[in-house]
Amino acid sequence: MWHSTDVILKPYPRGFHLITREVVAALPELASIQTGLLHVFIRHTSASLTLGENASPDVRRDFERYFNHAVPDGWEQFEHMLEGDDDMAAHIKAALLGSSLTLPVRGGRLHLGIWQGVYLCEHRDRGGARTLTLTMHGE
Amino acid sequence: MWHSTDVILKPYPRGFHLITREVVAALPELASIQTGLLHVFIRHTSASLTLGENASPDVRRDFERYFNHAVPDGWEQFEHMLEGDDDMAAHIKAALLGSSLTLPVRGGRLHLGIWQGVYLCEHRDRGGARTLTLTMHGE
């Protein structure tokens, strides 16, 4: 069984946001998969997806602090500055974190660890509404 | 054909460890797949998986040195310090390296490059026994 759908997220501010519930809510078909995989893909190059701790909001704030430090906006060696100070840094962060997640599905649910949640990583100051492509397959 | 199983690894010390053999040993069903994919997923947010050079132990020690330098334990800007100096750094490292690998299967074997091995990246001082979810499908 294959299922594929695009989901437009509401706009999120720059930072790291827990979106596990939004992803699951877009997939009523999840309940019919006993064993399979869900591929979550973000169709952008300045926002990304990762799995992170799903309990403490301070963890997500620390992600934002760390990545702003590791990849500074408007870094002096960046050549591509046309679209603003946050643009090139956003591309690098997106590549470091990745544009997709593949998640195990078992017994009609995401089979994640108890502390794992899906993060939307919004790297731009005004990223707007981001689109995900969800592709699920299994039996 | 789908196959899914959870594997509990023995506890590893902090650092980078080659676990290709343990993964393959947990999958006798691999032999029956002519073309397919194996998804290896770690159910934790402070340990991660990556592919790396499988021959020289000094490469794995250099990974540990590099990531400790790039993401320092107890970094001064971290807010989430409740669970120890190594905790927040572990979450960041896990996101940088990733929580899953998708590996090609061909002719009943992992179809990896000759120098590629699966690394368990243990980012905590006492991470304990980590659980992997292995999902294989193919024909």
Added chain:
Amino acid sequence: MWHSTDVILKPYPRGFHLITREVVAALPELASIQTGLLHVFIRHTSASLTLGENASPDVRRDFERYFNHAVPDGWEQFEHMLEGDDDMAAHIKAALLGSSLTLPVRGGRLHLGIWQGVYLCEHRDRGGARTLTLTMHGE
């Protein structure tokens, strides 16, 4: 439907290179997939794959600048120096960026965002011809 093939790329110089067209050209079977996934895997530990902005060459030059800064060749704490100054740094960069991409396929085409392209990230001074394993499945 499963399809698997190995593709030998022409040698690329050190840096970030757009290879979406080469990947698609190697997959005439793509046209027959209505819904599915393409797994692109690089069989090496000193080159990697990522998705990045597909329009401006300066973005790809900035990637090269950033990663050379973040993971310096011959870093003073590296122990594994036998194969040259660029070798250990290449392994770290490859792990940060990742060795595979999973891409949605819909209606016989890659279903990427309008700005997304596949980057080959060549981290060695003389990496030579790199081999990709392409695995596609769908219906």
